[in-house]
Amino acid sequence: MVKSTLLLSLPCVLAAVTLVRGANPSMRGISPEHYDLYAPLLQNGESTWKCLDKSKTIHYSAINDDYCDCPDGSDEPGTSACPNSLFYCENKDHIPAYIKSFAVNDGVCDQSCCDGSDEFNGLTSCPNICKQVSIEFKKYQAELNNIQSVGILAKQKLLDAAEVIAEGWLQEKAVIQQEIDFKYADLDNLKRELEILEKAQIKHTPIEKFDNAKTIKQARKIALLQRHILGLQDDIDVLVSILHDLKNDHNHNYHDMAVKSAISGYDEFIETYEDYKTTIEKDLADIEDSSEDFITDEYEVDEAEADVPENSEDELSSEDVAAKEALESTRKAYDDLNSDISNQEQKLENINEELSKDYGHNREWLTLKDVCVEKNEGEYTYSLCILGTAYQKSNKDSSRTNLGRFEKFAGTVESGAKDRYHEHLHSHGTRCWNGPERSVRAFFECGAETEILEVSEPEKCEYHFRMRSPAVCETPHIPSEDKDVKLAEGEVEERLHLHEEL
Ligand code: MAN
Numbered sequence: 105m106v107k108s109t110l111l112l113s114l115p116c117v118l119a120a121v122t123l124v125r126g127a128n129p130s131m132r133g134i135s136p137e138h139y140d141l142y143a144p145l146l147q148n149g150e151s152t153w154k155c156l157d158k159s160k161t162i163h164y165s166a167i168n169d170d171y172c173d174c175p176d177g178s179d180e181p182g183t184s185a186c187p188n189s190l191f192y193c194e195n196k197d198h199i200p201a202y203i204k205s206f207a208v209n210d211g212v213c214d215q216s217c218c219d220g221s222d223e224f225n226g227l228t229s230c231p232n233i234c235k236q237v238s239i240e241f242k243k244y245q246a247e248l249n250n251i252q253s254v255g256i257l258a259k260q261k262l263l264d265a266a267e268v269i270a271e272g273w274l275q276e277k278a279v280i281q282q283e284i285d286f287k288y289a290d291l292d293n294l295k296r297e298l299e300i301l302e303k304a305q306i307k308h309t310p311i312e313k314f315d316n317a318k319t320i321k322q323a324r325k326i327a328l329l330q331r332h333i334l335g336l337q338d339d340i341d342v343l344v345s346i347l348h349d350l351k352n353d354h355n356h357n358y359h360d361m362a363v364k365s366a367i368s369g370y371d372e373f374i375e376t377y378e379d380y381k382t383t384i385e386k387d388l389a390d391i392e393d394s395s396e397d398f399i400t401d402e403y404e405v406d407e408a409e410a411d412v413p414e415n416s417e418d419e420l421s422s423e424d425v426a427a428k429e430a431l432e433s434t435r436k437a438y439d440d441l442n443s444d445i446s447n448q449e450q451k452l453e454n455i456n457e458e459l460s461k462d463y464g465h466n467r468e469w470l471t472l473k474d475v476c477v478e479k480n481e482g483e484y485t486y487s488l489c490i491l492g493t494a495y496q497k498s499n500k501d502s503s504r505t506n507l508g509r510f511e512k513f514a515g516t517v518e519s520g521a522k523d524r525y526h527e528h529l530h531s532h533g534t535r536c537w538n539g540p541e542r543s544v545r546a547f548f549e550c551g552a553e554t555e556i557l558e559v560s561e562p563e564k565c566e567y568h569f570r571m572r573s574p575a576v577c578e579t580p581h582i583p584s585e586d587k588d589v590k591l592a593e594g595e596v597e598e599r600l601h602l603h604e605e606l
């Protein structure tokens with residue numbers, strides 16, 4: 105009767121379980137919040153219990169009897185009998201923790217179990233040092249929070265500096281883009297000039313030898329004239345743009361008569377200029393069309409040259425020389441401008457590449473790019489340049505070994521990184537004798553400065569750098585004791601099948 109009431113009323117069960125706990129080792133290794141999962145079941149007058157994975161019903165006294173009955177290990181939370189079990193340490197005065205069951209009664213005082221409750225079989229005596237651990241832990245937390253606060257300020261500086269750099273790139277990009285546009289317009293003009301000059305040019309050929317010499321001479325004159333007109337037009341455009349800026353940017357409150365008269369002159373000029381320009385362009389186009397009529401292939405030099413010996417400059421008239429020089433200088437100007445544009449376009453491409461490169465969530469790594477830090481580790485001094493190369497330098501003979509160039513941000517959940525920017529992979533370093541190319545995994549934690557804390561070589565020629573940098577600092581978290589249980593709550597719940605139970 106009393107037993108069935110126990111089954112019906114959960115609070116009573118809990119109270120009863122709590123009561124037996126002191127005397128009953130069946131509650132050892134279980135968190136108080138999970139006691140209800142270990143309540144006995146009455147079956148045919150026997151106290152029984154169902155494994156948490158529901159796979160088996162065992163006698164209640166088989167819990168923590170140092171023999172593993174349940175496949176999920178849930179019957180041995182307080183012994184090391186089941187390899188997949190977890191042991192709960194209360195750690196009063198500090199933070200409760202779960203440890204893996206193999207550490208129970210292994211003769212070692214487990215750091216995570218500061219109350220010593222994991223060593224209860226008398227083999228080892230582990231004093232309760234939780235008060236002391238708690239003091240140390242709080243000190244450590246305070247230091248960590250302090251580092252984080254300073255780190256956050258340092259990170260803000262990195263972000264501000266990165267913004268200035270990126271802003272500079274955008275401005276430079278706009279300027280270069282505008283310059284390229286202007287230069288393409290100039291290039292078009294030069295191309296037209298070149299075409300005209302090339303058509304009119306009769307290379308090294310005395311024109312008097314042709315019946316149509318007069319016509320060709322005229323054509324050359326026209327071509328030269330066209331070139332001068334185009335040159336003048338460019339000059340006018342420059343002047344117009346200067347006056348346009350003067351009009352817009354001058355100090356309106358300062359009555360400078362010279363400026364005022366320049367502006368009114370500009371206003372008058374600009375009223376008719378566009379029409380005037382259109383007319384000139386049309387006339388030039390007409391001239392070009394008509395010159396094409398009389399500078400046809402039959403007058404071109406190629407055919408004529410067959411009869412005419414390669415001549416010297418002396419045989420050329422001064423006009424011929426001028427035309428030749430004009431052609432050469434225009435050709436050079438065209439080529440120079442073309443390569444200038446290519447350079448500018450390359451610059452633009454480089455800027456676009458930088459703008460689209462991954463420098464972190466908010467380009468926090470940009471300002472640190474190529475910042476180099478080093479750490480003397482006795483036999484070697486290790487160095488790493490952010491997003492650059494890592495080296496190992498012998499402290500004996502100063503010989504330097506390349507440990508690899510930055511390849512990528514490589515943090516993953518599996519590698520324990522908060523995000524990919526917390527881990528940098530440097531690869532393709534000098535090949536290890538009979539082994540792989542050297543490589544570095546740099547793991548970053550928040551710090552006021554970028555520095556290497558320690559270096560290890562867990563596998564031959566694979567180096568681990570533990571590092572600090574403000575770049576990975578995040579807003580400091582308020583320390584919450586619950587969150588610091590040594591094994592993640594999720595893992596405990598999973599192992600205790602709480603998702604199904606609750
Ligand atoms: C050097 C160093 C070591 C490395 C060995 C491998 O001594 O680079 O770090 O382990 O070469 O031969």
